[in-house]
């Protein structure tokens with residue numbers, strides 16, 4: 463598989479940026495809105511946006527159960543920000559009816575960084591990614607408060623991050639990856655390249 467076909471869940475959020483990042487990273491990228499479109503893809507990106515809105519749209523578009531089934535079957539996935547929230551097995555500070563996909567054994571807290579810091583940027587070390595530290599853009603981001611034994615922590619907020627220092631902001635379980643931040647907006651393609659590499663190897 464030289465250029466795998468990677469879908470971007472295209473119900474809401476920053477879909478275009480992920481399509482561009484995937485195309486730059488050696489994949490053919492396609493927006494996904496219908497259950498049957500899930501069948502042909504080798505991997506899926508769930509973009510940033512608003513997780514409770516996306517949760518509602520997943521149900522309206524009848525994608526929730528087919529997507530859960532494909533994830534259970536081993537479909538590689540990458541979720542950024544709201545996408546991370548949807549991939550979690552438990553969400554704190556969300557609406558009671560919000561659905562989640564349970565693809566990573568972790569507890570995430572929505573809008574965790576607080577009102578004063580809706581958006582901020584930080585340089586991170588990212589496990590498995592070599593070279594310069596990664597510029598991470600956080601926009602009303604979640605953090606991870608608990609991970610299961612099978613979950614690998616890939617990045618944390620650095621010491622300079624004040625009250626949030628040490629918080630987990632990137633994880634991987636098998637072929638499912640999630641980040642609190644938005645690599646699709648910086649032009650740094652290393653997270654998308656890492657994900658496309660996972661998709662190729664599955």
Ligand code: GLN
Nearest residue numbers: 510511512513543544602
């Ligand atoms: N705060 C949003 C949510 O709860 C996530 C923000 C984002 O994806 N940039 O879904």
